[in-house]
Amino acid sequence: MKLFNTKILGTGSFLPDKILTNDDIAKRVDTNHQWIVERTGIHTRRIADLSKDESPSGMAKLAALQAIEAANLTPNDIDFILVSATLPDMFFPNTACMLQHKLGITNACGALDINAACTGWLYALPMADAMIKTGVYKHILVVGSEMTSSFNNWDDRNTCILFGDGCGAVVLGRASENEDSQIYSTTLAADSTKKDHLMLQAGGACKRVTQEVLDKGENWVTMNGQEVFKSAVKTMASLSEKVIKDSGKTMEDVDWFIPHQANLRIIEAVGNRFGFPPEKVIINVDKYANTSSATIPIALDEAIREGKIKRGDNLLLAAFGAGLTAGAVFLKY
Ligand code: ACO
Numbered sequence: 001m002k003l004f005n006t007k008i009l010g011t012g013s014f015l016p017d018k019i020l021t022n023d024d025i026a027k028r029v030d031t032n033h034q035w036i037v038e039r040t041g042i043h044t045r046r047i048a049d050l051s052k053d054e055s056p057s058g059m060a061k062l063a064a065l066q067a068i069e070a071a072n073l074t075p076n077d078i079d080f081i082l083v084s085a086t087l088p089d090m091f092f093p094n095t096a097c098m099l100q101h102k103l104g105i106t107n108a109c110g111a112l113d114i115n116a117a118c119t120g121w122l123y124a125l126p127m128a129d130a131m132i133k134t135g136v137y138k139h140i141l142v143v144g145s146e147m148t149s150s151f152n153n154w155d156d157r158n159t160c161i162l163f164g165d166g167c168g169a170v171v172l173g174r175a176s177e178n179e180d181s182q183i184y185s186t187t188l189a190a191d192s193t194k195k196d197h198l199m200l201q202a203g204g205a206c207k208r209v210t211q212e213v214l215d216k217g218e219n220w221v222t223m224n225g226q227e228v229f230k231s232a233v234k235t236m237a238s239l240s241e242k243v244i245k246d247s248g249k250t251m252e253d254v255d256w257f258i259p260h261q262a263n264l265r266i267i268e269a270v271g272n273r274f275g276f277p278p279e280k281v282i283i284n285v286d287k288y289a290n291t292s293s294a295t296i297p298i299a300l301d302e303a304i305r306e307g308k309i310k311r312g313d314n315l316l317l318a319a320f321g322a323g324l325t326a327g328a329v330f331l332k333y
Contacts, residue, residue, distance in 0.1 A: 001134070001135075002135065003133050003134065003135075004132060004135060004174040004175065005174070005175040005180075005181060005182035005183075006128070006129045006132040006133055006172050006173075006174070006175065006181075006182060006183045006331075007172070007173055007174065007175035007179060007181035007182070008170050008171075008172060008181070008300075008331070008333055009070070009071035009072075009073070009139070009170075009171045009172065009173040010066075010067045010068060010069065010070030010071030010072070010073070010170065010171045011066070011067050011070060011168070011169065011170045011171075011297065011300055011301040011304055011305075012062075012063040012064060012066025012067035012069075012070060012168070012169045012301055013063050013066065013166065013167060013168045013169070013294075013297065013298045014059045014060075014062040014166065014167045015046045015165075015166045015167075015288060015298070016048045016049060016052075016054045016059070016165055016166070017046070017049075018047045018048075018049060019044050019045075019046060020044065020045050020046070020047050020164075021033075021044050022037070022042070022043060022044070022161070025157075025160060025161055028160075029154070029155060029156070029157040029160060030157060031157045031161060036161045039263075039265065040161065040162065040264060040285070040289075041264020041283075041285055041286055042162070042286060042289045042290075043287065044164075044286075044287055044288075044289070045163065045165070045289035046164050046165050046288060046291075047149050047164070047165055048147045048149060048165040054165070055089050055147060056083075056085035056088055056089050056095050056098075056145040056147050057083075057085075057089050057095050057099045057145070059145050059147070059165070059166065059167035060083060060085075060095065060099045060102075060143045060145040060169065061102040063145070063167040063168055063169040063297075063301075064099065064103060064141055064143060064169045065103070066169070066301075067169040067171045067301075068103075068141070068171055070171075071139070071171040071173065075103040075104055075105045076105055077139050078103075078105060078107075078109055078139050078140070078141045078171070079110075079137045079139055080109055080111075080112075080128070080131065080137045080139075080140045081096045081099060081105075081110070081111040081112070081143070082114055082124040082127065082128055082141070082142045082143070083095045083099055083111075083112070083113050083114070083143045083144075083145060084113070084114045084115070084116070084120025084121045084123070084124055084144045084145070084146075084293040085113065085115075085144075085145050085146060085293075086115065086117050086118070086120060086148070086151075086200075086292045086293060086321075087147060087148075087150055087151050094111065094112065094113040095113050095145065096111035096112050096143075097111045099111070099143065099145075114127070116190075116293075116321060116323060116325040116327075117292065117293070117322035117323060118260055118292045118293050118319055118320060118321025118322065118325075119293065119319040119320060119321040120144060120292075120293035120321070121142065121144030121293040121296060121297055122188075122260075122293070122296060122317060122318075122319040122327045122328075123188055123325065123327055124142045124144075125142060125172075125183070125186065125317075125329050126183075126186035126327075126329065128140040128142050128172045129172070129183045129186065132173065132174060138173055139171055139172070139173045140171070140172045140173070141169060141171055142169070142171075142172060142297075143167065143168070144167065144168050144293035144295075144296070144298075145167035146165060146167065146291050146292040146294045147165050148163035148164060148291065148292050149163070149164075149165050151200050151219075151220060152220070152221060153217060153220030153221065156217075156220065158223065158225060159220075159221055159225075161289075162262070162289060163221075163289055163291070163292070164291050165291060166288055166291040166294045166298055167291075167294050167297075167298070168291075168294045168296065168297025168298035168299075168300065168301055169297060170297055170301075180312070180332060181312075181331075181332050181333060182331065182332050183329060183330075183331040184243070184246075184249070184314075184330045184331060184332065185243040185246035185247040186243065186327070186328070187242050187243050187246070187327060187328050188325075188326075188327040189235065189239060189325070189326045189327060190324065190325045190326070191231070191235075191323070191324050191326075192323065194227065194231055194323075194324040195322075195323060195324070197223065197224040197227045197228050197231070197324065198222075198223045198224070198228055198321070198322040198323075198324065199221070199322065200219075200220070200221050200222075200322075201218045201219075201222070202218040202219045203219060228320075228324070229263070229265075229266060231320065231324050231326075232260075232262065232266050232270075232320040232326075233266055233269040233270055234273075235324070235326035236259060236260070236266075236318040236319070236328070237270045237273035237274050239318060239326055239327060239328035240257070240270070240318045240328045241274050242328065243316070243328045243329065243330040244316065244330055246330075247330050249314070251274065251275070253314050254276070254280065254314050254315075254316045254330075255280065255314045255315065256281075256282055256303065256308070256309055256313055256314075256315050256316070257271070257276055257280055257282070257315075257316045257318070258281075258282045258299050258300055258303070258315060258316070258317050258318075259281065259296075259317075259318050259319070260290075260295050260296060260318065260319035260320055260321070261283065261284060261289075261290060261291070261295035261296075261299060262285070262290045262295070262320075263285065263290070264285055264286070267281060267283060267285065270318070282300075282302075282303050282308070282309075283299075284299050284302060292321070295319075296317050296319060300315070300317075304333075309333060310333075311333060312332065312333065313332070313333050314330070314331070314332055315331050315332075315333050316328065316329075316330050317329045317330075317331070
């Protein structure tokens with residue numbers, strides 16, 4: 001069987017215009033700019049506006065159009081869509097189908113949602129890679145689109161400072177014979193013994209949203225921040241080391257590290273743990289906070305458009321999220 005190498009053909013991103021500062025949040029809950037910056041590195045985040053269709057699928061449309069254009073394709077060239085939206089537009093139809101519709105795709109391509117919380121977009125990459133590699137599909141749109149403001153409890157200072165809205169998209173396709181772009185190695189993991197540390201309990205089949213649920217605030221995200229922090233550092237560092245080793249390369253071969261942007265201290269601790277040079281780490285958590293599964297594709301797109309990341313660079317990606325899920329991908333752009 002002939003195998004193909006997978007290449008990132010194009011990237012795109014979308015961030016809502018509305019900026020929410022730490023001082024804005026401090027007007028509602030007992031916190032302050034200095035505390036938030038010291039503990040998280042976050043200065044601002046973006047907030048989606050549904051009246052402008054900045055829904056998960058609406059933001060995804062704008063990011064996807066950029067990615068498709070960057071890939072020199074048209075929407076109907078896409079033959080499979082994978083979307084990670086931790087809180088989707090609605091439970092069904094899935095957000096990938098909503099996106100297919102908004103992009104005006106008429107080729108009836110498959111459209112699937114993936115939920116691994118903040119790790120969702122990274123989980124989608126190895127799946128898309130396998131389908132490209134084996135020739136099943138030619139052009140797969142992989143999107144992380146997140147409206148975290150819809151599950152963020154604006155009265156809980158422990159969590160509301162952390163999240164923001166936004167979307168990142170890539171088009172994956174086949175590298176031609178004379179190119180060396182490829183996904184070297186991937187690893188995905190989940191530690192369900194820690195499932196209770198990060199949850200959005202209500203809204204699914206087990207707990208519908210009733211007045212009682214609303215009164216108890218079970219429709220908002222809950223988190224054991226310190227446990228998530230410790231686990232994030234440990235797993236992102238160890239899975240990063242694993243994908244580098246599996247590829248037969250070394251840390252010196254990594255040109256850029258794009259970690260999940262949840263907290264600057266987590267990013268720094270991961271880098272310190274495996275001795276990675278800070279100047280090679282892509283960071284934008286200060287501007288956008290944690291956009292869940294959208295953080296890595298947004299950071300990737302920005303760094304490419306700024307000219308930081310160039311064709312041929314080796315990129316290390318690592319993420320973690322509720323579950324607790326985690327993963328790492330090592331690739332040549
Ligand atoms: N402003 C001021 N004080 C605060 C705030 C705030 N916004 N939030 C908490 N505090 C207080 C606490 O009440 C506590 O006070 P106390 O000592 O009187 O009890 C004190 O600050 C210290 O709280 P800690 O929780 O120990 O603070 P920590 O240094 O651990 O930072 C944080 C908290 C930022 C949440 C950190 O634990 C973290 O980033 N964890 C990881 C969270 C994360 O990444 N979540 C996303 C996961 S990805 C996904 O899938 C959604």
